[in-house]
Structure formats: C-alpha cells, structure tokens
Amino acid sequence: MTQIDNAPQCGGFGDYGGRFVSELLMPALTELADAHREILFSEPFLAEFQAELAEWAGRPTPLTRVPHFSTEARLDVVLKREDLLHGGAHKTNNVVGQALLARRMGKTRLIAETGAGQHGVATAMAGARYGFETVIYMGARDAERQAVNVQRMELCGARVERVESGSATLKDAINEALRDWAESLGDTHYLLGTVCGPDPFPSLVRDLQAVIGCESRAQFAEMYGGRLPDAIAACVGGGSNAIGLFTGFLDQESVKIFGVEPAGGGTHTNRHGATLGKGTPGLLHGARTYVLQDDDGQIKHSHSVAAGLDYPGVGPQHASLRDSGRVQYVAVDDTASIEAFRSLSRTEGIVPAFETAHAIAFAAQAVERGWLPEGASLLINMSGRGDKDLDMYFRDHA
Amino acid sequence: MTLASLHSAFAARPHHFAAFLVLGDPTPDLSVELARAAVQNGATMLELGMPYSDPCADGPAIQAACDRSRAAGVSTPQAIDVLARISAALPDVPKNLLVYGNLVHAPGYRAFCERVVGAGASSLLVPDIPLEESGPLRAACRETGLGEVQLVGPGTDPERLREIDSAVDAFLYLAGLQGVTGAVQDDDAKFALLERVRDQVERPICLGFGLSTPEHVRRTFAAGGRIAVVGSQLARVIDAAWQGGAGDPAKIVDVFGEACRMLSAPAT
Structure with a gap:
C-alpha cells in the first residue's frame, strides 16, 4: 500500500494540526486567521492587550x-x-486576547466550551467587561461537578448551556459550540479555551x-x-x-x-x-x-x-x-x-x-x-x- | 458500484429524491428494510451515514440516529456490512456515503475507500475534510473509483466555489443554510442560494440541510438542483415510529415508506 502523506496543509505542526472542519466553518477560520496575522502583533493591539493584562487580570x-x-x-x-x-x-490570558481581537473583528457575541469551568468563568468575565453577549457550553456532568463555577458564569451574565449528549463532558461541549458557531459565525466569535481545534486556534492560543x-x-x-x-x-x-x-x-x-x-x-x-x-x-x-x-x-x-x-x-x-x-x-x-x-x-x-x-x-x-x-x-x-x-x-x- | 453508476443515474433522469439513513439505524436488519422501502417509494438515490460518536456537522435528529445505531452495537465494519446488504438488494441505486473524517483516517484513506467501494458505495462525502485538507483523500477516491463529493455552503465565495467544483468528480453538496443538519431557517434563502450557485458551477448540485417537505423537494428541482436530500426529517420519522411502535418492524417500515412516497412525489 502506498503511504499517504497525512501532513495537514493549514497551520500544521509537522504531521499534526490542520483545518479538519466543515466547509461551513471555513469562512470563520479564514477570517480569524487573517485577524491573528494582521492584528495580534500590531502595536495598538499589543498595547491594549498588555494594559488589560496588567490592570484587569x-x-x-x-x-x-x-x-x-x-x-x-x-x-x-x-x-x-x-x-x-x-x-x-491561566485561562484569563487567552480570553482577554481573544475577546479584544473579536471586538476589533466586529463580533458582538462570544461562545465558549468549558470543562472544569475555568475557561467558562474567564469568558463570562470578559464578556461582561468588554460588552459581549456570552453563551457557555458545558457538559451536564461537568456542570454538576463544578457547580460553583456555573454560578460564577451566571453571575457575570453568561448563559450556561448544559450539554447532555455523548459523555456530557468537555468533548461534547466542544461539539455543541462548533454547531452553534456554524450557524452564528457572522456576529459570533468562538472563544476556544485551549490549544486544540482547527488552525488558527492552536497557534493563536499559544501566542496569547x-x-x-x-x-x-x-x-x-x-x-x-x-x-x-x-x-x-x-x-x-x-x-x-x-x-x-x-x-x-x-x-x-x-x-x-x-x-x-x-x-x-x-x-x-x-x-x-x-x-x-x-x-x-x-x-x-x-x-x-x-x-x-x-x-x-x-x-x-x-x-x-x-x-x-x-x-x-x-x-x-x-x-x-x-x-x-x-x-x-x-x-x-x-x-x-x-x-x-x-x-x-x-x-x-x-x-x-x-x-x-x-x-x-x-x-x-x-x-x-x-x-x-x-x-x-x-x-x-x-x-x-x-x-x-x-x-x-x-x-x-x- | 462506483462513480460510473452515478453518471448513469444523472443521464437517466434529471431529478433525484435521496433519502438519508444512518447505517444500522435503528437496527442493522431494519436499516436494510428502510433503504428498500425508500426506493420502493420513489427514492432514486440513497445517502447513507456511518454512525459516529461525534457528528459535529449534524443537528440533534441525526445525532440521535447515530446514537440509536451505535446503541444497537453497529461498529464501522458492521455498518459496511449493512451497506453491502443494501447494495445487494438495490444494486442500481447510487449510494453516497456520509462519513466523518476520523472513521476514514483510522484505517487509512485508501483502505477505507477500497472497503466501501467493495460494499457498493458510489461516492463519498467527508464533511470535516474541506478542500485544503482533501488531497490525500482525493487520491484515494480516484485510485478506487469512488466518486468525490464536497460540501459547499452560503459562505463559500465564488472563487472557492469554482475551485471545489473543479476538484470533485461526483457532485456538490450544497448546505442550504448556515448551521447544522435539520435546522429550520428561511426557505426562500436556500432556494435563492441554490439558483445563485447553480449558475457558477459545472457539477450537479445536491441540496440538503433543512429540507423536510415535498414542497422543499419540488422547489429544489425548480431552482436547478439535481438531488434533493432529506435526512433529519426522516430520522425524526424513524425515531417517532421506533419509540411509539415499540419496535414493530413492519410498522416502522410502513411509516417510513409513506414519508418517502410523499417526499419523492415531485421527482416523478
């Protein structure tokens, strides 16, 4: 059998990474990759990001x-x-960066997945500070074992969607966030909480x-x-x-x-x-x-x-x-x-x-x-x- | 059966109603009967999904269909066996497979394509391997004679649409809405989208995502679509009959066949 070259074409780390998502999400990823490249390392953005990390975080x-x-x-x-x-x-570093980026991209709504709830809390906090409507997807099982964090998210004005499908944990929360984003990408930024997911998220979150x-x-x-x-x-x-x-x-x-x-x-x-x-x-x-x-x-x-x-x-x-x-x-x-x-x-x-x-x-x-x-x-x-x-x-x- | 059968089907008739089924939903035996019922009631193509743990591009109805199949113990080899049984029963009906990338990646693209061609698939749509990442999969499809289908959507710009159109050899699967399968959104928008896309591409267009009524099927053909695929609505029919019929196979097949008969009417 011929060995097939599995190296991804978009944003790869050697044989790993890439953009293995539905065509329906590609416009959002292209837009985000452009913003990552053009905005993240610009002087005005870096100044704002660093000031917020110091003063608020x-x-x-x-x-x-x-x-x-x-x-x-x-x-x-x-x-x-x-x-x-x-x-x-540490989740706050990433959330501040992506929320400021999303604001410059003209987005008005944030969605995020969360496992332990820390990323959900951080996103809810940023949603409140930077004026976004915020929806957090959380596995129902996780929501139960991290109840205090659910309360913190709701207190900061986020809506918490409990995901019952699959194992009702982080994996399923990501599935649900991706489904939301496929429908809402015009006005919504998916604020992914870790270095997973399609390009550019692994390198964007790493940079933040x-x-x-x-x-x-x-x-x-x-x-x-x-x-x-x-x-x-x-x-x-x-x-x-x-x-x-x-x-x-x-x-x-x-x-x-x-x-x-x-x-x-x-x-x-x-x-x-x-x-x-x-x-x-x-x-x-x-x-x-x-x-x-x-x-x-x-x-x-x-x-x-x-x-x-x-x-x-x-x-x-x-x-x-x-x-x-x-x-x-x-x-x-x-x-x-x-x-x-x-x-x-x-x-x-x-x-x-x-x-x-x-x-x-x-x-x-x-x-x-x-x-x-x-x-x-x-x-x-x-x-x-x-x-x-x-x-x-x-x-x-x- | 390979890509050639698909071309013959397009030559034979302009419009095809395609029923979508998850292989093994709700059980392997019933799945074969449901495919047969769909064709007896006017479906001239089938779209068959491999049950998967994490169907990210699908809405709740098709997720539930995957769960029913997996709860019945249907693994990928068993799903391919169900496909082979459907192919044996319905040899002349083109079968487009819908398979998530990891199921194709796990055995290797080439090995996977060989297996499903052997079981009678005519073409393959992998919803989470877009144009940029599709090179190795395309090579495997070409080497095995399996037709390649790619998804396009409301946000696919004209230049990209042309690239995808020239890359695939089977048909374009147009998602009529921005979202997941089974969502309910503005009907007029999806047929306007179809008319716009139709004028920009060479390949036949299959319209899916959110089609649920005979009127949707009729409007698909009126707007230039060659295939109208109904999935979530039929999955809901199976779900209701499976729950309500307490597993009476004859009743489930009847109800499903009747739904297909109504949906396929505009194609005949």
Whole structure:
C-alpha cells in the first residue's frame, strides 16, 4: 500500500494540526486567521492587550518558592502563580486576547466550551467587561461537578448551556459550540479555551498564553542569579497552560520539559485521559492529533478526577513535541493528584486546582520514578486555584 | 458500484429524491428494510451515514440516529456490512456515503475507500475534510473509483466555489443554510442560494440541510438542483415510529415508506 502523506496543509505542526472542519466553518477560520496575522502583533493591539493584562487580570504573576513541599519532594520547586491571575487560572490570558481581537473583528457575541469551568468563568468575565453577549457550553456532568463555577458564569451574565449528549463532558461541549458557531459565525466569535481545534486556534492560543513562559524565564533568572531551571512541568489536558510555559523554554536544550497527563484510574484501564501516552493519531475537533479512539476511529470517553483534563484529544503542537522527543509526557493518576492537592495545601498554604495537582503530583513522584535527579530545580506552572474543587474534595476524597 | 453508476443515474433522469439513513439505524436488519422501502417509494438515490460518536456537522435528529445505531452495537465494519446488504438488494441505486473524517483516517484513506467501494458505495462525502485538507483523500477516491463529493455552503465565495467544483468528480453538496443538519431557517434563502450557485458551477448540485417537505423537494428541482436530500426529517420519522411502535418492524417500515412516497412525489 502506498503511504499517504497525512501532513495537514493549514497551520500544521509537522504531521499534526490542520483545518479538519466543515466547509461551513471555513469562512470563520479564514477570517480569524487573517485577524491573528494582521492584528495580534500590531502595536495598538499589543498595547491594549498588555494594559488589560496588567490592570484587569493582574499580570505579572509572581514566582513562589515552596521550601516545605520541596523538602518532601527532594527537589527545589518553584511555582509560577497563574492561580493568582484574575479568575483564578491561566485561562484569563487567552480570553482577554481573544475577546479584544473579536471586538476589533466586529463580533458582538462570544461562545465558549468549558470543562472544569475555568475557561467558562474567564469568558463570562470578559464578556461582561468588554460588552459581549456570552453563551457557555458545558457538559451536564461537568456542570454538576463544578457547580460553583456555573454560578460564577451566571453571575457575570453568561448563559450556561448544559450539554447532555455523548459523555456530557468537555468533548461534547466542544461539539455543541462548533454547531452553534456554524450557524452564528457572522456576529459570533468562538472563544476556544485551549490549544486544540482547527488552525488558527492552536497557534493563536499559544501566542496569547506565551506570556507565562516569557515572564517565568525572566523571573527565574532574576531569582536564581541568571540561571535557567533544570526542568519545567505543567499538566496537559488540551494543553494551553503547558504550551504557554513551554514556549519560553523550547529553545533551551538544557531545560528538561515534562507534560503531565491524567492517568485517572490507571493507564492500564479504560478510565484515563492520557492521550499522548495511550492515544493514536486521528482527527478530532478540527485537528489531526493524538486521540483516544478505538480501532475504527470512534472517539473513546476519557476520564479524570479533574474535569479540565478529561478530554480524549490534545493540542496538535503537543503531538508534534511528543514525537520529536523535546517534551516528555508522563501520567499521574487520580489518587496521586488528590494526595498532591492535600500535600501542597498543608505544606505551603496553596490550594491547587485538581488539574494543577497533577503537575504537583509529578513533582512529588519525580525523584522516586527517576524523572529527575534529587535536588534538581523544577519550575511548575501553578495553572489554577482549587476553590472550585472543594465541594468535590470534601464529598469524595477528604 | 462506483462513480460510473452515478453518471448513469444523472443521464437517466434529471431529478433525484435521496433519502438519508444512518447505517444500522435503528437496527442493522431494519436499516436494510428502510433503504428498500425508500426506493420502493420513489427514492432514486440513497445517502447513507456511518454512525459516529461525534457528528459535529449534524443537528440533534441525526445525532440521535447515530446514537440509536451505535446503541444497537453497529461498529464501522458492521455498518459496511449493512451497506453491502443494501447494495445487494438495490444494486442500481447510487449510494453516497456520509462519513466523518476520523472513521476514514483510522484505517487509512485508501483502505477505507477500497472497503466501501467493495460494499457498493458510489461516492463519498467527508464533511470535516474541506478542500485544503482533501488531497490525500482525493487520491484515494480516484485510485478506487469512488466518486468525490464536497460540501459547499452560503459562505463559500465564488472563487472557492469554482475551485471545489473543479476538484470533485461526483457532485456538490450544497448546505442550504448556515448551521447544522435539520435546522429550520428561511426557505426562500436556500432556494435563492441554490439558483445563485447553480449558475457558477459545472457539477450537479445536491441540496440538503433543512429540507423536510415535498414542497422543499419540488422547489429544489425548480431552482436547478439535481438531488434533493432529506435526512433529519426522516430520522425524526424513524425515531417517532421506533419509540411509539415499540419496535414493530413492519410498522416502522410502513411509516417510513409513506414519508418517502410523499417526499419523492415531485421527482416523478
């Protein structure tokens, strides 16, 4: 059989990415790609974006050394505090950028998908601040397990549409948002929350989240007399907080980079979200990327205690970084993540989101599992705070 | 059956009513009977969907049809088996397959095309592989003799329309509305769109998305469409009969056949 060249034609990362969407969405993607290219790097836009990140979102976020946790982990751990960003997670960086872009494109309505609810909250906040009508699609199952975030979205004036189809989680919320957009693209911007989806979203969202890595690198150098960290790590669901951090360090070969996927109930079971570890290349939500799928190409249900990591796909740039070996993707399970949630709270007084707790759990296990040598310096993206997870923690895990 | 059969069908008659069915909906056996009933009641083409977990371009009725089929345990190999049974029963009726990209990508484009050509498909529409990304799929279609269909819509500009028109060899599938299948929007707009597109392209046009009545079918042909496809409405008919008929196969086939008879009247 002849080998077919699978490399996508639009916005590819090697063999991954592309625009695998219905023709009905192509005009919207072309329009967005033009705006990305022509507006995003223009002086007036950058000035407005940076001013809003500073005044409204609270940038720059600090780096925090965590000595007690570090002693337990036998590492020198530093956290990039995206949990202190307005809204409580890194999602706000992307949302501010896309909302300002959408306003310049003349859009009046925002739609978004959300898993853990952090992106939904961030979009609802931006909708309120920048004057958009806002609709958030959220899996009914996620809406139940992240009820506080649903209340925050509604308080900010967004309408929350609970999606009952499929697994009633993030994947299904994206399907529904894409369906809305096919009908509404004239006046509506689909504010996609992660580095997934069709081109230009993976590169657009990366460009808006790159501030995390850029700031971190300068701050770490300042804190450590000009040095770089030995390693950096971030949790990976769709992968936007990870790409944001990694972008600042990809060109530094001495820095080991780790992406931490959700092993859920164990990667030997069917209950996990370790797309890069256990998936195979496929087409999902507009991109060619690693996907959890059966032999026929039906998409499998993923699982993670962290709703924001509970997704059977991953951003196409991560797929490319996996294949090239530049980033090592590992997985930690629900139990280890809950333990890390507890541990960071008790040792440092910092409550991580369940998603972020996966990166914390990576640090806790890194020496024991041979991922890092004892005493290594490790910069972790503290992507979000855990307030939203308290109900679930005290109900199911305390 | 390949692209040639489609060309013969266009030569034989100007207008075709196409019934859309999800393969295996609501069960494999009934699916074959429903296809037969559609043709007995005036459908001269069939559009057959592969059940998929995430049919993003489809509205609720066809999503539910996919769910019914998958709940009946219909995998892709079984869906291809249902296609082969329909082809055996209705060898002369062109069958356009509607398949989401990942199902084609998983076994490899060429391997997938070979399998469905073997099972009697005449052409293929993959709604989430647009022109830019369609090169490898087009090569596989050409090598296997499977006709290629591409979607165009209200937002497809004239230049792009011409590019797509010259790229495909089967027909253009025109979405009459900006949205997903089964949506209800302004009727006049979709027929005006069809008239506008018709004058700009060489390939035959199939109109779909939001057609649900005999009047829609009649207006499709009046506006220059060669194929009128009704999908969501027929999926709703199956749904109601399946729920209400408590699984009485004869009754479901009757109700479905009657719906096709009314819809196909303007084509005869």
